[in-house]
Amino acid sequence: MLRFGIPFFILQLTIVSLFLVSVTRTVSAEPYGMAGCGLGSMVSVWKNDIGQVLAATTNVSLSSQTFGITSGTSNCTTDGIVRADRAQEVFVTYNEEPLELETTRGTGERIRAIASLLGCPTHSYELGKLMKEKHSYIFEPTKDEESKVRSKIILSRLKAKIAENPELKQACIY
Structure with missing residues (x-):
C-alpha cells in the first residue's frame, strides 16, 4: 500500500469530515453553474466566471466532483444524505494499514477519526484501548484480501x- 504521509491524511480526513456533514444535514442543491457539482460548488462565493474557474479547479484538484457524484454529496443530488456506515467503510478502506498500526499502540489520529465516524468522539481513548486488546481479531487476515471486502469485515x-463493551455500546452510535 502506498504511503502518502501526513498531508495526504489531512486531505482524507477533510473529505471524510465533509462526508459527515452530509450525514448530519441535508445539503440543498442550488444552481451551481458550468463547473458542476462538487466541493467547488459549495465553497465558491462568486457566481461569476472567476468563481466557476475556482470551483472547477477545486473539483479537479480534490476529485470532489467524482466523489460527490458517487456518494450523492457536495450538491450532486438534491437529497445529500450519505449513510454513516458508508463513510466508515470508506475511511477504513483508505486508512486500513495506518489504522492497523495505530491499533497496535491503542492511540492515534485515525483511531480518533474512526471514533468520530462511529459516533463516539469523546470515547476515542476507550475505543483505542478496545482496539488494541482485540487487534488480532479485528485485523485477522481473511481469505479474500480485496480491500473493499476486507474493510467491511474489519x-x-x-x-x-x-x-460487547458496555461503555462503548452506550456511547457509540454505529
Missing part, C-alpha cells in the same frame, strides 16, 4: 466488539 468485527 468494520463488522470492530462493531461486534463495541457491542
